[in-house]
Amino acid sequence: MKIQKATNVASQEVMMEGSAGCRVRWLVDEKDGAPNFAMRQFDVAPGGHTPRHSHPYEHEIYVLEGAGEVIEGDQPRPLKAGDVVYVAPDDVHQFRNTGTTTMKFLCMVPHIPEGTPVKVLPECAG
Amino acid sequence: MKIQKATNVASQEVMMEGSAGCRVRWLVDEKDGAPNFAMRQFDVAPGGHTPRHSHPYEHEIYVLEGAGEVIEGDQPRPLKAGDVVYVAPDDVHQFRNTGTTTMKFLCMVPHIPEGTPVKVLPECAG
Numbered sequence: 001m002k003i004q005k006a007t008n009v010a011s012q013e014v015m016m017e018g019s020a021g022c023r024v025r026w027l028v029d030e031k032d033g034a035p036n037f038a039m040r041q042f043d044v045a046p047g048g049h050t051p052r053h054s055h056p057y058e059h060e061i062y063v064l065e066g067a068g069e070v071i072e073g074d075q076p077r078p079l080k081a082g083d084v085v086y087v088a089p090d091d092v093h094q095f096r097n098t099g100t101t102t103m104k105f106l107c108m109v110p111h112i113p114e115g116t117p118v119k120v121l122p123e124c125a126g
Numbered sequence: 127m128k129i130q131k132a133t134n135v136a137s138q139e140v141m142m143e144g145s146a147g148c149r150v151r152w153l154v155d156e157k158d159g160a161p162n163f164a165m166r167q168f169d170v171a172p173g174g175h176t177p178r179h180s181h182p183y184e185h186e187i188y189v190l191e192g193a194g195e196v197i198e199g200d201q202p203r204p205l206k207a208g209d210v211v212y213v214a215p216d217d218v219h220q221f222r223n224t225g226t227t228t229m230k231f232l233c234m235v236p237h238i239p240e241g242t243p244v245k246v247l248p249e250c251a252g
Contacts, residue, residue, distance in 0.1 A: 002212040036236045086128040
């Protein structure tokens with residue numbers, strides 16, 4: 001068993017193409033021995049966003065703090081603390097902070113074999 | 127993609143042996159098409175607890191609200207909002223609400239083949 005305060009886990013800037021103002025903490029991952037999936041916390045600054053992309057694996061998301069939207073395909077849908085999102089494999093998705101405070105969410109993801117393709121899409125016009 | 131407010135998902139009383147004062151919401155699960163793991167929210171009333179047990183699959187936990195403890199083997203370790211717990215396969219564990227408000231936590235779990243054994247242990251003396 002491993003117990004830790006989430007904010008004590010080091011965060012790192014998300015360097016993926018199409019990401020802006022995002023930091024990530026890997027709260028539970030393969031280094032802990034987790035056999036199937038990882039828990040990550042994303043902190044997105046006001047105006048920031050994750051890449052608009054799709055990939056052949058799912059996400060399960062819980063919004064902890066702040067407000068924003070998730071782009072589903074090319075449609076924005078509002079999000080706030082306490083909302084849950086299931087992103088199915090191959091769903092195009094992007095998380096955007098439209099608020100004035102940091103948007104924080106958990107994003108669980110299965111362990112991904114190296115080389116699994118990610119399809120990056122251009123930003124929406126809106 | 128599926129978006130919902132966690133509190134709009136129906137909760138049900140946890141009927142497992144050794145559980146008291148616990149309700150669970152299945153926020154994302156196989157019914158949503160999630161291929162690998164489920165996200166559940168547990169709400170534990172003051173004085174309530176999950177079973178003291180072990181099983182051959184892991185949990186990944188994030189405490190949303192309230193305060194309590196997790197029994198690791200037979201040792202209580204304090205927990206509060208913002209704490210993360212990784213329970214490895216076969217770790218004996220029990221979550222207890224030692225506070226005065228509802229303790230709420232997310233508990234992610236891989237999809238479990240029917241018939242997977244769960245070993246229930248007696249309550250700790252303490």
